[in-house]
Amino acid sequence: MKLQVVLSLCAVLAVSLQAPSPEQCGCEITNSGDDFPHDKLSTADGNASDCNRNITPNKTVELESLLLGLERRIAQLHKDVSVLEREDDGELYGVLSLYVIENEMVEIRHLMDRLNSTTETDQHLTADAVQQLRALRVEMREMETFDTAQVVRGRLDNELLRMDLNDCQNGLNATPPPTQPPPRTCAHGQLQNVTGPRVFTKGEYPGSYPYGAWGRDPEPEPGKESWYWLVMMTSGNKFSNYIRLYSSLSSLIVGKSVPGNVDIHPSNPTTNTIQGPNNVLYRGALYYNCYNQPEVCRFNLTTKKVTNFRLPEGTRYNSKGNFCQLDECYPFTDLDLATDESGVWVTYTTSQDFGNLVLSKVEEGEPPRLGQTWHTSIYKQAITNTFMACGVLYATRFKTKGVEEIFYALDTVTGKERFNLGILMNKMAPKIQALNYSPVDQMLHAYSDANMVSYKALFA
Numbered sequence: 001m002k003l004q005v006v007l008s009l010c011a012v013l014a015v016s017l018q019a020p021s022p023e024q025c026g027c028e029i030t031n032s033g034d035d036f037p038h039d040k041l042s043t044a045d046g047n048a049s050d051c052n053r054n055i056t057p058n059k060t061v062e063l064e065s066l067l068l069g070l071e072r073r074i075a076q077l078h079k080d081v082s083v084l085e086r087e088d089d090g091e092l093y094g095v096l097s098l099y100v101i102e103n104e105m106v107e108i109r110h111l112m113d114r115l116n117s118t119t120e121t122d123q124h125l126t127a128d129a130v131q132q133l134r135a136l137r138v139e140m141r142e143m144e145t146f147d148t149a150q151v152v153r154g155r156l157d158n159e160l161l162r163m164d165l166n167d168c169q170n171g172l173n174a175t176p177p178p179t180q181p182p183p184r185t186c187a188h189g190q191l192q193n194v195t196g197p198r199v200f201t202k203g204e205y206p207g208s209y210p211y212g213a214w215g216r217d218p219e220p221e222p223g224k225e226s227w228y229w230l231v232m233m234t235s236g237n238k239f240s241n242y243i244r245l246y247s248s249l250s251s252l253i254v255g256k257s258v259p260g261n262v263d264i265h266p267s268n269p270t271t272n273t274i275q276g277p278n279n280v281l282y283r284g285a286l287y288y289n290c291y292n293q294p295e296v297c298r299f300n301l302t303t304k305k306v307t308n309f310r311l312p313e314g315t316r317y318n319s320k321g322n323f324c325q326l327d328e329c330y331p332f333t334d335l336d337l338a339t340d341e342s343g344v345w346v347t348y349t350t351s352q353d354f355g356n357l358v359l360s361k362v363e364e365g366e367p368p369r370l371g372q373t374w375h376t377s378i379y380k381q382a383i384t385n386t387f388m389a390c391g392v393l394y395a396t397r398f399k400t401k402g403v404e405e406i407f408y409a410l411d412t413v414t415g416k417e418r419f420n421l422g423i424l425m426n427k428m429a430p431k432i433q434a435l436n437y438s439p440v441d442q443m444l445h446a447y448s449d450a451n452m453v454s455y456k457a458l459f460a
């Protein structure tokens with residue numbers, strides 16, 4: 001009887017495996033009688049789980065999220081069009097606004113295409129599934145002639161034995177288990193590429209202020225999700241005393257600032273003035289280099305209060321530790337504030353690091369304070385700017401007037417540095433005064449010789 005053959009075979013295997021010789025693992029199988037159609041069962045099994053995997057619940061989730069995305073996009077388009085209509089003042093409307101609408105139409109088109117291909121695949125899947133389920137039923141009827149429960153059990157035992165055998169062999173090869181890297185709190189891997197520019201605008205003051213920064217608050221207050229911020233160095237390319245807010249991307253592009261400015265102080269410069277362009281807005285507060293201090297200031301836009309903390313002794317400030325390109329440096333870029341999925345960061349340099357770049361986490365809280373610190377081996381004057389994405393620090397360098405290279409990365413989880421990333425960015429102007437990553441939409445926002453330019457960051 002076949003079943004007994006299978007079972008006693010298992011017993012033999014189990015016995016022979018109990019005392020494996022140190023040099024070899026193995027077992028001999030001899031069988032007699034009709035073979036149980038394992039192949040057929042295995043295919044049927046495979047087909048059934050394929051069916052399951054293909055149909056539920058991923059497809060539903062994918063379909064739902066695509067539909068949700070479409071709904072959001074259309075709402076946004078509707079909003080932007082009506083904003084633009086209100087702001088229509090003749091020429092401006094035609095020239096600048098079409099860019100935004102075009103961007104949104106492209107995204108909607110992408111969503112539509114994906115939705116279309118998803119529904120088509122689903123139709124095929126459903127048709128295939130019905131056919132496969134019919135075939136499976138026939139197959140299973142045939143197999144009922146065998147004692148299924150026992151056979152399946154036998155298969156399971158054999159499978160376990162096979163695994164033991166593998167373990168035994170692996171033990172002989174004595175390969176150490178792979179070491180797992182520590183868990184990452186962010187879903188994205190390494191930055192792979194940067195495409196764009198996706199947005200390019202001269203904004204409200206074309207050509208007026210070559211130093212500045214702009215972007216989106218990654219953790220905005222409710223109702224301010226589509227807002228953008230802009231800080232321009234309005235005094236000598238060095239200082240600023242206010243933040244300018246725009247209620248949407250199209251407002252920023254057409255240069256209609258609603259709700260307008262939030263002032264830190266009426267004088268410029270004075271205590272708590274923004275010094276240097278590399279600032280970020282996070283949770284409704286601006287983080288920046290305080291006027292005339294080696295300090296990070298945080299200006300709460302709601303309460304208008306400034307709190308701060310000092311960087312380590314030896315930190316270079318007042319234009320002594322700047323970013324540079326070729327033989328020209330960017331004045332007052334001693335501190336570079338950055339945001340990513342995990343919050344706020346700051347890069348700077350110190351005397352004891354001999355001008356090499358230093359990275360610190362900024363701990364939120366009242367007051368904010370200096371968190372964990374990493375010492376890099378890149379010289380700050382050899383880089384144009386830095387940004388953080390998914391716990392990785394990236395640095396760029398000037399390649400040509402039209403191309404910037406993201407060449408360096410420091411992974412704060414593993415502590416590993418890389419110097420040859422070779423990711424290229426097409427510039428709209430030769431210089432980059434500020435570069436920030438927005439975890440909300442994985443965009444890189446660059447302030448480049450008074451232009452606002454954004455790029456899409458693509459991850460592994």
Ligand SMILES: *[C@@H]1O[C@H](CO)[C@@H](O)[C@H](O)[C@H]1NC(C)=O
Pocket residue numbers: 053054058
């Ligand atoms: C289903 O979704 C999970 C998690 O999102 C993913 O790991 C898995 O590969 C998906 N399966 C298929 C068949 O797409």
Ligand SMILES: *[C@@H]1O[C@H](CO)[C@@H](O)[C@H](O)[C@H]1NC(C)=O
Pocket residue numbers: 112113116117
């Ligand atoms: C969906 O795809 C099919 C086949 O590729 C095409 O004929 C059809 O026009 C597409 N529909 C839309 C709305 O894009």
Ligand SMILES: *[C@@H]1O[C@H](CO)[C@@H](O)[C@H](O)[C@H]1NC(C)=O
Pocket residue numbers: 043044047132133135136139
């Ligand atoms: C299982 O799928 C394969 C390939 O799709 C097919 O050839 C076979 O007939 C299917 N078997 C059953 C029992 O559905």
Ligand SMILES: *[C@@H]1O[C@H](CO)[C@@H](O)[C@H](O)[C@H]1NC(C)=O
Pocket residue numbers: 192193194195196
């Ligand atoms: C990066 O993107 C650019 C522009 O889309 C493309 O030409 C290039 O091949 C991409 N590089 C890689 C490594 O994917």
Ligand SMILES: *[C@@H]1O[C@H](CO)[C@@H](O)[C@H](O)[C@H]1NC(C)=O
Pocket residue numbers: 282283284285300301302303
């Ligand atoms: C700003 O102040 C408000 C009111 O005290 C507070 O709720 C909020 O958390 C503050 N924001 C930051 C980033 O500290």
